[in-house]
Amino acid sequence: MTLFKKSVKTFSWSFLGSGLGFVFQLLIARILGASEFGKANVILGFVGTYYTLLNFGLPTLLIRESAKNKNNSINLFSNFFYLYFILDIIFLPVIYFTLRYSLRNIGLWNIFNIVIILLMIFLTQTANLLYAYFIGIKKQNYTSFLRDTLTRLIRIFSFFLIYIFISNYISYILAALISFFVPLFIALFRIKKIKNIKIKWILINSWQFYLISITYTLYNSLSKILQKLYATNETVGYLSVGITLGSIGVILGSSLASVSMPEFAHAWKEKNMKKIDLIFKEVSRWNAYVMLPIVIFLLLNVKRILEFLGKDYANGTIIVSIILISQFLNSFVGPNGTLLNMSGYQRFEIYNGIAMIITGTTIGILLGPKFSWGIAVSLAIATIIVNLLKFIEVGIIHKIYPYNIKTFVYIILEGFYSFILFLLFKKINQTILWFLLNSILILVTIIFTFRFSPNIEDRNIIKKFINKILR
Numbered sequence: 001m002t003l004f005k006k007s008v009k010t011f012s013w014s015f016l017g018s019g020l021g022f023v024f025q026l027l028i029a030r031i032l033g034a035s036e037f038g039k040a041n042v043i044l045g046f047v048g049t050y051y052t053l054l055n056f057g058l059p060t061l062l063i064r065e066s067a068k069n070k071n072n073s074i075n076l077f078s079n080f081f082y083l084y085f086i087l088d089i090i091f092l093p094v095i096y097f098t099l100r101y102s103l104r105n106i107g108l109w110n111i112f113n114i115v116i117i118l119l120m121i122f123l124t125q126t127a128n129l130l131y132a133y134f135i136g137i138k139k140q141n142y143t144s145f146l147r148d149t150l151t152r153l154i155r156i157f158s159f160f161l162i163y164i165f166i167s168n169y170i171s172y173i174l175a176a177l178i179s180f181f182v183p184l185f186i187a188l189f190r191i192k193k194i195k196n197i198k199i200k201w202i203l204i205n206s207w208q209f210y211l212i213s214i215t216y217t218l219y220n221s222l223s224k225i226l227q228k229l230y231a232t233n234e235t236v237g238y239l240s241v242g243i244t245l246g247s248i249g250v251i252l253g254s255s256l257a258s259v260s261m262p263e264f265a266h267a268w269k270e271k272n273m274k275k276i277d278l279i280f281k282e283v284s285r286w287n288a289y290v291m292l293p294i295v296i297f298l299l300l301n302v303k304r305i306l307e308f309l310g311k312d313y314a315n316g317t318i319i320v321s322i323i324l325i326s327q328f329l330n331s332f333v334g335p336n337g338t339l340l341n342m343s344g345y346q347r348f349e350i351y352n353g354i355a356m357i358i359t360g361t362t363i364g365i366l367l368g369p370k371f372s373w374g375i376a377v378s379l380a381i382a383t384i385i386v387n388l389l390k391f392i393e394v395g396i397i398h399k400i401y402p403y404n405i406k407t408f409v410y411i412i413l414e415g416f417y418s419f420i421l422f423l424l425f426k427k428i429n430q431t432i433l434w435f436l437l438n439s440i441l442i443l444v445t446i447i448f449t450f451r452f453s454p455n456i457e458d459r460n461i462i463k464k465f466i467n468k469i470l471r
Contacts, residue, residue, distance in 0.1 A: 024156045026308065028172055031163070034316075038235070040169035043113055044176065045223075046102070047120045050095060054087065055125060057209030058202070059132035064342060065205075066136025067262030068269060077133045078192045083202065084125045092118070116173055123180035127151075130187045138262050146183055155179040208346045215353025219360040219382060223375050235319070235372050264342035276339065277400050284334035284402035285458060288411050292332075293418040293445040297438055299324050300422050304434075319376040326380035329387050332411075334402035336390035348393045356386045406454045414449050421445070 029037045058080045066073035099117060103109040127147070134142040159175035166174070267275040298305070302321050340349050360382035367374025395401055403411065421441055428434040450462035 024152065024159075026305070028159065030308070032169060032172065036169040037172075039108065040172040042108060043117065043169070043173055046099065046117050047124060050099075050117070050121050051124045051128075052214055054084075054091065054121060055128065055210070055213050056083075056087070056202075057206040057211070057213055058084070059128045060209040060213070060341060061202070061206045062129065062132040063136040063262065064265050066133065067138075067265040067342075070137050073133060073137050074190060074192055075194065077129065077187075077190065078194050079197050079202070080129055081126065081187065081191055082194065083197050083199070084122070084129070086197075088122050088125070095121070112170070113173075116177060120177055120180065123177070123184055126187050127180055127183035130183045130190075133190070136262060146186070151179040151182055154182060208350060209341070212341070212346060212349045212353050215350065215357045219357050219364075219379070223360070223364065223379055235316075262342075264339055268343040273398070276343070276398070280334060280339060280400050281402065281404075281407075282457070285407060285411075285453070285455065287334070288332060288402075289414070289449045289453070289458070290446050292411065292415050293422070293442050293449075295324065295327060296415065296418045297422050297442060300419070300426055301438075304426075308431075318373045322373060322376040322380050326383040329384055332402070333387045333391045334394075336387075336394040339394055339398065339400070340390065343398070345393075345397055348397075349390075352386050352389050352393075355389060356382045359385055410454050414445075418445055 028040075032040070062073070062076055062080060065076055095118065096114065099114055100109065103113055131143040131147050134140065134146075155175045155178070158178045159171055162171040162174050165171075263279055264276060267273075267279070299321065302324065303317050306317055306320060337349055337352070340346060360378045362378075363381055364375050364378035367377055371377075391402075422438065425434070425438050425441060428437060447462060450458050453459055
C-alpha cells in the first residue's frame with residue numbers, strides 16, 4: 001500500500017472521529033455550561049498529567065522497535081503491558097496522596113474523582129500502548145479507527161445515556177471512562193505470557209522517549225490545572241474549547257505522523273536518506289494543503305462558533321483565538337519531531353521538550369494570575385518556539401526542509417486566497433447555509449490546491465482520487 005493510500009485511510013478515520021469528537025465537545029460544552037465543562041476538564045487534566053509522568057516512553061519505543069522487527073512486536077507489547085501494571089501498583093500510594101492534596105486545594109476532592117482518575121491513568125496507558133502497537137506493525141488505520149472513531153462514538157452515546165440520570169460534569173467523566181474499556185479488552189486478547197520482563201533493556205532504550213513525553217505533553221495537561229488555580233471553572237472551559245478547536249489543525253498531521261514513523265525508522269535503518277527526504281516533503285505538503293484552509297476558517301469564525309455554545313462562552317474569544325493562532329504554525333513545519341525520534345536524534349526532542357515546559361510554565365506563572373488569557377498565551381508561545389527549534393534542527397542535522405521555494409510560495413498563495421474567500425463567506429447570516437457553504441468551500445479549496453500543485457505527484461494523486469470516487 002502506498003504512503004498516500006495509507007494516509008488517506010488513516011486520515012479518513014481520524015477525520016470522521018475528530019469531526020464527531022469536535023461536534024460532541026461543542027455540544028457537551030453547551031449542555032454542561034462553562035463551569036461544569038471546566039470541572040470535567042480539570043479532572044481530565046489530572047489524568048493527562050499523571051499519564052505523562054507514568055507513560056515511561058514505552059509507546060514511542062514500541063513503535064520504533066516494532067517497525068524494525070515486526071515479529072517481535074507482540075512480545076514487546078506484552079512486556080510493556082505487564083510493566084505498566086506493576087509500576088502503577090508501586091506508585092499507587094504516591095498518586096493517591098498527591099491527588100488528595102491537589103483536589104482539596106481546588107475544591108474537587110471526593111472519592112469518586114480519585115477512583116476515576118486512578119482507573120483512567122491505567123486505561124490511558126493501555127490504550128496508547130495498543131495504538132502504538134498497531135502503528136509499529138503498519139496498521140495505522142486500526143489505530144485511527146479505534147482511537148479517533150470507535151471510542152468517540154462510545155463516549156458520545158454513553159454521555160447522553162448517563163446525562164439522563166447525572167446532569168453534571170460526572171456524566172462526561174464516566175463516558176470518557178467507559179470508552180477506554182474497548183482498547184483494554186482488545187489489548188487483553190493480544191497479551192502473551194512472558195517469563196520475565198526485560199526491565200534493563202526497556203530502561204536503557206526508553207528513558208529518552210520518556211523525557212520527551214514528559215517535557216512535551218506535561219504542560220498541556222498542567223495548563224488546565226493552572227488555569228483553575230489562577231481563575232475559574234469557566235476559564236478552564238474556554239481553554240478546553242480552544243484546545244479542542246486547535247486540535248483540528250493537527251488532525252492530518254497526527255495521521256501522517258503515525259504513517260511516517262515506521263517508514264522513517266525503516267529507511268533510517270537502511271540509511272536511505274533519499275526516501276526520508278521524499279516522505280518528509282510529501283507529508284509536509286499534504287498537511288499544509290489540507291489543514292491550512294481549515295485553520296483559516298476557524299480563525300475567522302471563532303466568535304460565531306463560541307456564540308453557538310451559549311452566552312457564557314462569549315468571553316472566551318481571545319483565549320480560543322490565541323490557541324488557534326499557535327496551531328497555524330503546526331500546519332506548516334512538517335514532521336520534524338517524528339523524523340528526529342525515528343532517526344536516533346531523540347535527544348534533541350528532549351531539549352525541545354525542556355524548552356517547551358520551561359517557556360510554558362514561566363510565562364504561565366507570570367501571566368496566569370494577571371490575565372484570564374495568560375495560560376493560553378503561554379501554551380501558544382511554547383508551541384511556536386518548539387516548532388521553530390525542530391525546524392532548525394532537522395535542517396542542520398539532515399539538510400531536509402518541508403518545501404522547496406516554489407511549493408512554499410504556492411502554499412502562501414493558497415493561504416491568501418483561502419483567507420479572502422472565507423472572509424466573504426463569513427458575512428452569510430443564515431447559520432445552516434453558512435455552515436454548508438463553508439464546508440463546500442473547504443473541500444473545493446483542498447481539491448484545487450492539489451490539482452494545481454507545482455508537484456506533479458500531487459496532481460496525479462488528486463486525479464486518481466477523483467476518478468475513483470466518480471466510478
